[in-house]
Amino acid sequence: MxxxxxxxxxxxxxxxxxxxxxxxxxxxxxxxxxxxxxxxxxxxxxxxxxxxxxxxxxxxxxxxxxxxxxxxxxxxxxxxxxxxxxxxxxxxxxxxxxxxxxxxxxxxxxxxxxxxxxxxxxxxxxxxxxxxxxxxxxxxxxxxxxxxxxxxxxxxxxxRHGTAVVALAALFNSLKLVRKPLSSRIVLAGAGSAGYGICKLLRFAGCRNLIVVDSEGAIYKGRTRRMNKYKKEIAEITNPKRQKGTLENIIKNADVFIGVSGIKGLLLPKMVQSMNRDPIIFALTNPDPEIDPKVAKKSGARIIATGSYMYENKINNALVFPYLMRVILDRRIRKITLALLHAAAKAVASTVPSTQLAYNHIMPEIGNRQIQNNISRALRKFK
The missing domain is CATH 3.40.50.10380 (Malic enzyme, N-terminal domain)
Known part of the structure; x- marks a missing residue:
């Protein structure tokens, strides 16, 4: 069946x-x-x-x-x-x-x-x-x-918040595995709620070499077509060289691709092949990702993760929202801040011990109760 x-x-x-x-x-x-x-x-x-x-x-x-x-x-x-x-x-x-x-x-x-x-x-x-x-x-x-x-x-x-936390947690562990820094070149496809949230949190975490791409291509300061106040905010904090072009142009020599575009098959094999050594691919669109994991692997991706429970390496909001909300309610936290989300991302990432990290195991399973313990400890100072 x-x-x-x-x-x-x-x-x-x-x-x-x-x-x-x-x-x-x-x-x-x-x-x-x-x-x-x-x-x-x-x-x-x-x-x-x-x-x-x-x-x-x-x-x-x-x-x-x-x-x-x-x-x-x-x-x-x-x-x-x-x-x-x-x-x-x-x-x-x-x-x-x-x-x-x-x-x-x-x-x-x-x-x-x-x-x-x-x-x-x-x-x-x-x-x-x-x-x-x-x-x-x-x-x-x-x-x-x-x-x-x-x-x-x-x-x-x-x-916005849940996707950002789980994406940053996965990025922490993936970069550790391929021995690359947060300053690595990151391309983010999608500038809706999820893309905006990921962009803001990655920037807060210290990612400075970040470019966001939407249906019109790279977002950059000064772009006028199909912009809104949130894309203008993205333009202010990303793409410092104001690079222009389509995803195919922008992804060349990138280290990380994060997809929240909502478009099945957006990422083509030749795009993965144009990325830097040991590329990291997070194709998070559900139910069908931006690229099939098998195709991504054949194209040279070192780490491939999706938001779907059909594949291994699941980067799904369900790893975050039940546990994070438990703490938010218990502590009666009034406002969801970037500092709080950053602390939660580090807590989720730390749930996978360094000795257990692997290319096909960058995130904990949803039922891992240690997630709750780690998030609770990490957010003790927040009110």
Whole structure:
């Protein structure tokens, strides 16, 4: 049976992957008057008098809203909120399984930026954090920026923050294996939410020889075609020589390729062959990467990783978001900063001991509980 048939059969049998359960087992008659009327009125009154009690008397502090409008689902594009629901349910399962976080899929039947923003603000009382997911760029970045200014809870944008952390962690370990520095020449394909997030974090980490490429070619200071405020920000901190050209031109003599383009087959064998010795290829577009790993290997790539669970060397957000969110909620961290993401990336990378690092093993497996321990230790100083 193919993966497609197995996935459809599983979902048809389960009729959805998540449920809500009570923490109170074997509910008795006497419990009802405590959890509902009249007892619950005293709890409501306590929160009204002292709002901070909401974290002690309700599940708010462990609830996360996974919000999408269905406009950029995996590599499938704008398929709408109904078709987005299986992805959000899957994410909720991973949140619960690996972070013990209660995550709720909020699939909105609107693509209007202001309506989405207002809706999230309106549902904030029930949640300890917001996870923006699979919303088209630059709209997602604009929504995130507005929410960060107004909400009292953290706004985690997994396409941006989660992807950046896992990509940097993989880069740390890959460069260690091929004995190359962070100053190596890096080409990043994709300037949407994920590309923007990776670019910002790599620059914070010390990557100075970085060029971002979009559908128009290299982004550089002074480019006018198909630019927005976020691409202008990218132009200010990358491509110091203002190189121009297509991906095929720019990737020559590069050490690292990171793909978050959303385009299957974007990276051609001849492009890999034009890179420097021991090239590192992160083809992270899902479900189909920028280049097939077998093709990349035949073309001379030393390290190949994708975001898919079909291949070895998985660089997937699932290695980050459940564990990172656990710490964010526990410490009631208000703002997701580059310093916090950098510390998380180092923690994830360190989960694979140097003695176990290999070209086909640069990242830990998702179920490795040491990830949580390492991230928790790394973020102790953040508030």
């Amino acid at each position: 193919t993966t497609a048939k197995k996935a459809l059969a599983l979902h048809r049998r389960l009729k959805g992957k998540i449920t809500i359960e009570s923490k109170i087992r074997n509910l008795k008659q006497g419990d009802i008057k405590l959890i509902y009327t009249p007892g619950v009125a005293f709890v409501c009154e306590a929160i009204y008098k002292k709002p901070s009690e909401k974290y002690n008397l309700t599940s708010k502090g462990n609830n996360v809203a996974i919000v999408t409008d269905g406009t950029r689902i995996l590599g499938l594009g704008n398929i709408g909120p109904y078709a987005a629901l299986p992805v959000m349910e899957g994410k909720a399962v991973l949140y619960k399984e690996f972070g013990n976080v209660n995550a709720f899929p909020i699939c909105l039947n609107t693509t209007d930026k202001d309506q989405i923003t207002c809706t999230i603000k309106a549902i904030e009382p029930a949640f300890g954090a917001i996870n923006l997911e699979d919303i088209e760029s630059p709209k997602a970045l604009e929504i995130s920026a507005e929410l960060e200014k107004t909400l009292s809870i953290p706004v985690f944008h997994d396409d």
